[in-house]
Amino acid sequence: MKIQSASVIVTSPGRNFVTLKIVTDEGLYGIGDATLNGRELAVAAYLNEHVIPCLIGRDPHQIEDIWQYLYKGAYWRRGPVTMSAIAAVDTALWDIKAKAANMPLYQLLGGKSRTGVMVYAHANGRDVPETVDRVGAYLEKGYKAVRAQSGIPGVAGVYGVAKGKGAFYEPATRGLPEESVWSTEAYLDFAPQLFEAVRVAHGMNFHLLHDVHHRLTPIEAARLGKSLEPYRLFWMEDPVPVENQESFRLIRQHTTTPLAVGEVLNSIWDCKDLIEEQLIDYIRTSVVHAGGITHLRRIADLASLYHVRTGCHGATDLSPVCMGAALHFDLWVPNFGVQEHMEHNPETDAVFPHAYSFKDGYMHPGETPGHGVDIDEELAAKYPYNPAYLPVARLADGTLWSW
Ligand SMILES: O=C(O)[C@@H](O)[C@H](O)[C@H](O)CO
Numbered sequence: 001m002k003i004q005s006a007s008v009i010v011t012s013p014g015r016n017f018v019t020l021k022i023v024t025d026e027g028l029y030g031i032g033d034a035t036l037n038g039r040e041l042a043v044a045a046y047l048n049e050h051v052i053p054c055l056i057g058r059d060p061h062q063i064e065d066i067w068q069y070l071y072k073g074a075y076w077r078r079g080p081v082t083m084s085a086i087a088a089v090d091t092a093l094w095d096i097k098a099k100a101a102n103m104p105l106y107q108l109l110g111g112k113s114r115t116g117v118m119v120y121a122h123a124n125g126r127d128v129p130e131t132v133d134r135v136g137a138y139l140e141k142g143y144k145a146v147r148a149q150s151g152i153p154g155v156a157g158v159y160g161v162a163k164g165k166g167a168f169y170e171p172a173t174r175g176l177p178e179e180s181v182w183s184t185e186a187y188l189d190f191a192p193q194l195f196e197a198v199r200v201a202h203g204m205n206f207h208l209l210h211d212v213h214h215r216l217t218p219i220e221a222a223r224l225g226k227s228l229e230p231y232r233l234f235w236m237e238d239p240v241p242v243e244n245q246e247s248f249r250l251i252r253q254h255t256t257t258p259l260a261v262g263e264v265l266n267s268i269w270d271c272k273d274l275i276e277e278q279l280i281d282y283i284r285t286s287v288v289h290a291g292g293i294t295h296l297r298r299i300a301d302l303a304s305l306y307h308v309r310t311g312c313h314g315a316t317d318l319s320p321v322c323m324g325a326a327l328h329f330d331l332w333v334p335n336f337g338v339q340e341h342m343e344h345n346p347e348t349d350a351v352f353p354h355a356y357s358f359k360d361g362y363m364h365p366g367e368t369p370g371h372g373v374d375i376d377e378e379l380a381a382k383y384p385y386n387p388a389y390l391p392v393a394r395l396a397d398g399t400l401w402s403w
């Protein structure tokens with residue numbers, strides 16, 4: 001079998017997605033997600049201009065060699081653009097290999113290690129009562145794990161809170177990046193009240209998660225972790241910016257609230273110290289942003305040596321193609337923790353027909369050969385690229401902060 005052609009499909013059924021399609025001389029094809037929210041066309045160009053020409057004529061079964069060729073062969077290593085492009089190739093090749101074997105992808109990884117993949121939903125509210133209600137709505141739908149985010153009194157446009165009415169949270173906006181305000185002081189005082197209210201209303205018998213979204217310093221994060229201990233969080237995500245891996249040691253010295261990090265990391269080297277020094281509990285690297293199935297598996301194996309479990313990023317800015325691939329990975333990976341799940345809108349689900357499904361808090365990738373997600377190219381063409389950016393955050397005095 002040989003790779004005959006490859007193409008990049010950019011579509012925007014409500015938000016932008018980049019998909020790589022690799023076609024073989026035997027008629028089999030595979031697809032991979034290459035979406036990098038707010039920087040989509042950089043990955044599309046990287047693939048079109050620099051990667052696709054290197055793929056033509058290669059044996060698609062040589063997934064490992066092609067991965068090494070694209071990684072070492074670029075000379076310029078790591079980073080979100082490079083690793084998302086390599087991930088798209090890798091995911092498409094696993095899709096082809098599994099289709100050729102006439103098996104669902106998880107079978108090629110080693111078979112299933114569990115009956116279903118526990119996923120967590122996003123409960124977002126403008127205030128405490130609204131967030132409490134939304135948590136309840138997800139529990140009624142059967143979710144075993146829910147992430148809670150809430151507006152903070154006196155702080156406009158907080159991360160995780162939908163603008164206007166409705167629960168649908170989409171931070172990326174058209175035009176230039178939106179500006180939101182941040183106050184660490186208000187947040188640290190408010191957060192324990194939110195989780196107190198959620199536990200009082202819904203009890204302790206479900207997993208409760210929270211995303212701090214890189215906003216604190218280590219000592220502030222330590223204080224937050226301590227103050228949330230009575231509410232027994234499943235995890236506190238991204239308490240501080242992750243560039244300084246060492247900073248997690250200080251948080252850990254002060255609190256038993258578990259820590260989750262890694263949605264912005266792209267390689268095993270980016271999270272090596274976090275894992276080896278046992279500074280975190282969950283690693284959130286994803287199929288699309290961390291080099292595909294081949295590389296994510298390597299990260300998970302390293303993590304398994306140190307009691308670190310997986311908790312793959314799965315917001316709606318990762319396409320259904322990534323979700324499908326992630327669910328195969330999750331069904332197999334021995335040190336699985338949880339999988340993030342936000343429902344895509346109906347337009348996106350129609351562009352990407354998929355075999356995965358949700359039932360009673362668990363997802364399953366389905367039994368379709370490959371990763372089970374396809375793209376309807378005719379429908380995709382009806383939604384042209386629509387430039388959008390993630391927001392930025394500033395303090396009250398205008399200082400630029402981490403969003
Ligand atoms: O944990 C999450 O789902 C978030 O951090 C989002 O992925 C981020 O806001 C980018 O859209």
Ligand SMILES: [Mg+2]
Nearest residue numbers: 211237238263
């Ligand atoms: Mg996050």
